[in-house]
Amino acid sequence: MADINDNTKSITKPRGRPQAFNQEDALEAALNVFWSRGYEGTSMAELTEALGINKPSIYAAFGNKEELFRQALARYVAGPAAFVTEVKNQVTARQVVESFLLQAADFFSNKNTPSGCMIVQAALTCGRGSTVVQQELMAYRKRYEESFIARFELAKIQGDLPQQVNSQQLAKYVATIHQGMSVQASSGATREELLAIADMALKNWPTN
Amino acid sequence: MADINDNTKSITKPRGRPQAFNQEDALEAALNVFWSRGYEGTSMAELTEALGINKPSIYAAFGNKEELFRQALARYVAGPAAFVTEVKNQVTARQVVESFLLQAADFFSNKNTPSGCMIVQAALTCGRGSTVVQQELMAYRKRYEESFIARFELAKIQGDLPQQVNSQQLAKYVATIHQGMSVQASSGATREELLAIADMALKNWPTN
DNA sequence: TTATTTATTTACCAATCGGTATATAAATAA
DNA sequence: TTATTTATATACCGATTGGTAAATAAATAA
Numbered sequence A, B: 001m002a003d004i005n006d007n008t009k010s011i012t013k014p015r016g017r018p019q020a021f022n023q024e025d026a027l028e029a030a031l032n033v034f035w036s037r038g039y040e041g042t043s044m045a046e047l048t049e050a051l052g053i054n055k056p057s058i059y060a061a062f063g064n065k066e067e068l069f070r071q072a073l074a075r076y077v078a079g080p081a082a083f084v085t086e087v088k089n090q091v092t093a094r095q096v097v098e099s100f101l102l103q104a105a106d107f108f109s110n111k112n113t114p115s116g117c118m119i120v121q122a123a124l125t126c127g128r129g130s131t132v133v134q135q136e137l138m139a140y141r142k143r144y145e146e147s148f149i150a151r152f153e154l155a156k157i158q159g160d161l162p163q164q165v166n167s168q169q170l171a172k173y174v175a176t177i178h179q180g181m182s183v184q185a186s187s188g189a190t191r192e193e194l195l196a197i198a199d200m201a202l203k204n205w206p207t208n
Numbered sequence C: 001t002t003a004t005t006t007a008t009t010t011a012c013c014a015a016t017c018g019g020t021a022t023a024t025a026a027a028t029a030a
Numbered sequence D: 001t002t003a004t005t006t007a008t009a010t011a012c013c014g015a016t017t018g019g020t021a022a023a024t025a026a027a028t029a030a
Helices: A025-038 A043-052 A057-061 A065-079 A083-089 A093-108 A128-158 A169-187 A191-202 B023-037 B042-050 B055-060 B064-076 B085-091 B093-108 B128-158 B169-186 B189-202
Strands: none
Touching: A025 A043, A025 A057, A025 A065, A043 A057, A043 A065, A043 A083, A057 A065, A065 A128, A065 B169, A083 A093, A083 A128, A093 A128, A093 A169, A093 A191, A128 A169, A128 B064, A169 A191, A169 B169, A169 B189, A191 B169, B023 B042, B023 B055, B023 B064, B042 B055, B042 B064, B085 B093, B085 B128, B093 B128, B093 B169, B093 B189, B169 B189
16 A cells, blocks of 8 residues: 655655755854854854855754754764763773764864854853853753763773773863863864873773 | 152141042952853943942043953952962961962852952953953963962972972963863862862972 | 032933844755 | 745844933033
């Protein structure tokens, strides 16, 4: 029997005038602006300029400024910042954190992208009208921290992290280094300087 | 002979209508708004509300928004954040940093003041029109870092810090912890959590 | 008292903010 | 062709931004 929701024939061309821009490219351009200027520091005027698209087209494609920011943020997490999730596949907790901080040093000082972490910087402070975005970024940071806690608990079970280690504290310590490095990067710290910071923080790894 | 610029007789009352508000109190109120909302996140409307003064009086007393911010920042440095300078009077480098990070933990989590460090948060990202303020805050951070470098060099001369220590790297490490703690505090970290981070960072102190 | 000086209040300014109504252009469907 | 659908460009919206002109109030000086 034929499926009523059969969409296999949707190879047919869409009905009206085709979009004149590549939506992924536009989203990446928006990401770069939000990443370097923050949420409130980015104006719709600057976005139209950077995307090469007029405002009504942006609103038709992405909703509004806040929605565009959310989609840009999702792209940031899945794209340039994906290493933060991937490092958890390292075999030991120590290797996870080493890989995390060293890659962060590279990432934050990459001259082809804005300096520092978008999730840390995009709305640390903001006006009354943007507290929703501010809290969403806080929630992102909290979730990342919790994922490190879970990884450390796993490491304790697997035996590569001492039982007496406080996973919450260790995760908060690692997150703090990461966030501090982000501030340093946006203040002009070089790759070498960031690597030296990461090295120093890693000297501090708990042992039996 | 009488000094032409003799101002000793300036006990005389000023000429016109007296200021109806206490300028120091107003500046402190402005500091609190800028501290919690950042430079761009603070509007003149919110300032008039917080200071209880109309805009023309603010402009007459402080210049403009940018100047008011600068004066509030100077008050921040000389007042609540004065401990950052004072800790350098501790006798050893190790004591300087310990005192610095533990006091920062207290300071950032003080419930009577905004969370985190104004110099870190007030303009990490901003719109095109505020890059001057952004760079001034960067310069503040750089100066603080340099003052720690100088203190560590002194400690090496005084013999309480090993000669092979790289003062630049150590100062950058300490600054990174501080800045990371600031982000943590503005994300809701408690005093105890911040103290645990500081303790962990201090475990890492260089020895012979 | 009257003149002068300074601060406050009110009302306003141009520019910019995020967001949209309207008209037109470019595609497919019939 | 004509109708329908969707995207574009232009021009505009009310609200808010930082900042000020003008009128009034409160003090001292003469």
